[in-house]
Amino acid sequence: MTSDTATRPRVLVVDDAATVRMYHTSLLAEGGFQVDEAANGLEAVEAAMTTAYDLFVVDVNMPKMNGYACVEALRSATVGTPAPVVMISTEDRPGDADLAYRAGANLYLVKPVAGDRLVRIAGMLTAQRGVPA
Amino acid sequence: MGLVRKQAPQAPEEVSPEQPAAEALMRQLDDPDPEVRREAALALDGVTEAVHALLIRATVETEPRVRDAVLTTLAVHDTEEVAGALAVHLASDDPGLRTAVAEALATMPRSTPSLIPDLLAAPDHDIRVMTAMVLADLPHPEAKTWLVRMIAEDSHPNVVTAAIDALLPVATSEHADVLEEAVHRFPGDPFLRFTVQTAVSRLVGTA
Amino acid sequence: MATATAGLSDPDFARFCEYFYKRTGIHFTSAKRYFVDKRIETCIRESEYDTFASWFSALRMNDRSSMLQGLINQLTVNETYFLREDYQFDAMLSTVLPGVLADRGGVNRIVGPVKILSLPCSTGEEPYSIALRLLEEWDQIDHVDVEIHGADIDSEVLAKAAQASYGERSLQRVPKSWLNKHFVAAGAGRYQVEDGIRSAVTLHRVNICDTLSMRAFRDFDVIFCRNVLIYFDELSSRRAAENLYGALRPGGYLFLGHSESMSRISPIFTPARLPEGIVYQRPTGAK
Numbered sequence: 001m002t003s004d005t006a007t008r009p010r011v012l013v014v015d016d017a018a019t020v021r022m023y024h025t026s027l028l029a030e031g032g033f034q035v036d037e038a039a040n041g042l043e044a045v046e047a048a049m050t051t052a053y054d055l056f057v058v059d060v061n062m063p064k065m066n067g068y069a070c071v072e073a074l075r076s077a078t079v080g081t082p083a084p085v086v087m088i089s090t091e092d093r094p095g096d097a098d099l100a101y102r103a104g105a106n107l108y109l110v111k112p113v114a115g116d117r118l119v120r121i122a123g124m125l126t127a128q129r130g131v132p133a
Numbered sequence: 134m135g136l137v138r139k140q141a142p143q144a145p146e147e148v149s150p151e152q153p154a155a156e157a158l159m160r161q162l163d164d165p166d167p168e169v170r171r172e173a174a175l176a177l178d179g180v181t182e183a184v185h186a187l188l189i190r191a192t193v194e195t196e197p198r199v200r201d202a203v204l205t206t207l208a209v210h211d212t213e214e215v216a217g218a219l220a221v222h223l224a225s226d227d228p229g230l231r232t233a234v235a236e237a238l239a240t241m242p243r244s245t246p247s248l249i250p251d252l253l254a255a256p257d258h259d260i261r262v263m264t265a266m267v268l269a270d271l272p273h274p275e276a277k278t279w280l281v282r283m284i285a286e287d288s289h290p291n292v293v294t295a296a297i298d299a300l301l302p303v304a305t306s307e308h309a310d311v312l313e314e315a316v317h318r319f320p321g322d323p324f325l326r327f328t329v330q331t332a333v334s335r336l337v338g339t340a
Numbered sequence: 341m342a343t344a345t346a347g348l349s350d351p352d353f354a355r356f357c358e359y360f361y362k363r364t365g366i367h368f369t370s371a372k373r374y375f376v377d378k379r380i381e382t383c384i385r386e387s388e389y390d391t392f393a394s395w396f397s398a399l400r401m402n403d404r405s406s407m408l409q410g411l412i413n414q415l416t417v418n419e420t421y422f423l424r425e426d427y428q429f430d431a432m433l434s435t436v437l438p439g440v441l442a443d444r445g446g447v448n449r450i451v452g453p454v455k456i457l458s459l460p461c462s463t464g465e466e467p468y469s470i471a472l473r474l475l476e477e478w479d480q481i482d483h484v485d486v487e488i489h490g491a492d493i494d495s496e497v498l499a500k501a502a503q504a505s506y507g508e509r510s511l512q513r514v515p516k517s518w519l520n521k522h523f524v525a526a527g528a529g530r531y532q533v534e535d536g537i538r539s540a541v542t543l544h545r546v547n548i549c550d551t552l553s554m555r556a557f558r559d560f561d562v563i564f565c566r567n568v569l570i571y572f573d574e575l576s577s578r579r580a581a582e583n584l585y586g587a588l589r590p591g592g593y594l595f596l597g598h599s600e601s602m603s604r605i606s607p608i609f610t611p612a613r614l615p616e617g618i619v620y621q622r623p624t625g626a627k
Binding site for chain 1: 358601606
């Protein structure tokens with residue numbers, strides 16, 4: 001695989017837990033993605049305003065702006081990104097998946113997500129957009 | 134046209150508008166206009182008799198902006214009554230409410246500690262995950278001890294990983310053992326293994 | 341003790357940077373390592389602690405204390421001078437003010453003045469810089485009334501702002517032609533802002549965290565609040581953000597310092613992307 005940074009799909013990992021960001025970043029980077037990080041929903045929204053991402057990986061429970069509100073903001077007129085969103089939650093409350101899809105997420109997963117699965121999903125979602133991993 | 138002056142004396146203006154009465158502000162907490170509710174909540178800063186009304190508003194408020202204002206005012210009342218009433222919402226199905234409450238509790242170092250033993254024993258592991266979020270930012274000397282206990286004893290892997298995340302910024306080499314022990318307790322969790330390996334290698338050389 | 345002067349270990353540096361970023365939104369790369377090491381050494385030396393570990397632990401446990409403020413003073417260059425962080429004034433002229441006029445019905449139908457607040461205004465360089473750029477560069481200044489207000493908690497800096505007399509260091513970025521046109525020589529190499537501009541800027545003493553006092557500030561179109569929220573603890577910065585929100589008209593704009601972000605403080609504003617960077621808006625929907 002070539003690793004020309006100009007063509008590798010770019011992912012934003014959004015999680016308030018530094019360890020989770022580090023884990024997802026290392027998996028996705030090994031999988032051939034360029035990865036940036038944001039520590040809450042607001043940071044993600046600001047990042048998405050200045051950088052074009054091919055995929056967002058978003059946690060649910062975060063301070064300042066939680067994951068659902070973040071996805072709604074990413075989908076709103078202010079940001080308006082059509083890039084796919086994967087939400088990954090620590091919790092498996094009934095109804096959470098509904099909230100995620102209603103906010104505009106493409107996929108809702110519950111932690112822990114196996115490394116190869118995350119990379120495979122990221123590959124599929126970005127490939128649909130025509131950016132090869 | 135151009136630059137205009139407001140109509141005022143040369144010396145810096147002292148700003149001192151009149152404070153509306155507390156009872157009027159408390160009534161405004163139920164106003165249909167969210168901006169009136171938001172301003173009333175902020176204006177009740179330091180008004181002890183308004184705590185009860187603010188706690189009720191925190192429970193029923195659906196507008197995030199108003200809820201943030203209510204919690205900003207409430208968190209200054211660092212009392213067990215307020216902390217206890219807020220902690221109930223750590224179990225809320227509304228993710229906005231439960232994270233906002235966790236943030237507020239983390240700014241209440243006098244009263245939140247008294248709730249921690251009960252929260253650590255909560256049967257719902259989601260509440261224990263939120264408790265780790267509170268402890269991550271709570272400026273209290275015991276916070277580290279509670280996090281270490283969660284890592285060593287909690288039965289749910291997501292609670293343990295949340296506690297590890299909260300402990301790492303303050304962890305030192307003396308915590309390497311408890312971290313490595315957690316990996317043995319949950320051998321099937323790749324995230325836990327990765328996190329502890331990375332963390333322990335960084336702890337070498339910290340005091 | 342000798343341990344404090346040996347510089348930080350790599351893991352300690354990483355932990356410190358993570359903490360400082362979380363508290364203030366200011367990020368230090370390893371390129372700043374030497375600078376950060378030296379400034380932390382100074383803080384430790386001036387404290388009652390003798391190792392990084394004990395000092396850092398005390399810092400984290402005393403979130404509301406003056407320790408953090410001393411540290412921020414060490415790690416940020418808090419200098420004020422004319423036309424500082426000028427790109428934000430560019431943004432005000434090219435994007436924000438045209439947006440304000442459009443929102444308020446256009447230049448022919450706007451009712452009341454466009455209101456701009458500089459908070460904290462310190463010794464006055466910021467509000468007077470705003471006035472200079474409007475007078476020199478805004479093509480609508482002859483068609484629209486503009487009120488400029490400066491506010492600060494410190495009465496001593498306000499007295500200096502009212503006097504508006506500045507030395508060379510403060511004026512180094514002001515073009516010579518502007519200096520000739522809008523200042524008068526005040527002796528000893530100092531220049532005073534001319535009366536017309538000086539009297540057009542209204543000064544106030546106010547504490548940004550005091551909701552009651554801040555209620556006097558209403559319907560501002562643009563607020564500059566640069567490099568002050570980083571000094572506040574969690575609750576104070578949230579309250580300050582709420583008070584700024586209340587001082588803005590719906591749709592009004594808030595500029596923070598270039599290394600600051602509202603994302604660490606409060607979700608009540610909507611970020612808006614301008615060619616010159618991010619600015620925050622009070623949403624129009626939520627009245």
